[in-house]
Amino acid sequence: MEQWFYICPGVPVFALGVFLLLRACWFTKRAVRVPGKVMTFKGARTHESDSRRVEFEFQTLEGRPVTAEAHLGQAGRTDVGVGDDITVMYDPNKPTRARIDKKGLRGYQIAWMTVGLGSFWLLAGIFGLMLG
Structure with a gap:
């Protein structure tokens, strides 16, 4: 049951990371x-x-x-x-x-960190469900 402890926050954090990544890509392309x-x-x-x-x-x-x-x-x-x-x-x-327009200041770092954190929580919860 504790697997949901990882999955529940993982979904919105991952979605937020994807949103931030798409926003940074959109801004960079349009700028x-x-x-x-x-x-x-x-x-x-x-x-x-x-x-x-x-x-x-x-x-x-x-x-x-x-x-x-x-x-x-x-x-x-x-x-x-x-x-x-x-x-x-x-x-x-x-x-x-x-x-x-300089590496580290374009908005991608926080987006990738958020995607990574959400992915970690999701994968931990999924593996817990599979093994548990």
Whole structure:
């Protein structure tokens, strides 16, 4: 009976991971890439959490200046600093919805981790049902 303890949370966590993965893929495919510049960092980085966000600016293809923010994720693993030139991916329908086009900052990591966690719970529950 405890197998359902793994299956019940596994299904929604796996579904959430797939949703996040599809959303990241959709955004990456649809996004327009333009040059930009890192302006400043906001938030704090402690030994317990990393809530830093990066503020950057860029111009849309139409020439409209935009300032946007994005979560840095594993900020210690990125080479982004104030004043750095970057490539920005933005949604042409909502330019303030933008991300830095750099590995680790595109939104795929959390999606794959969520899919993996949901898969683990599902497989643990299924194997438990088969063996149990």
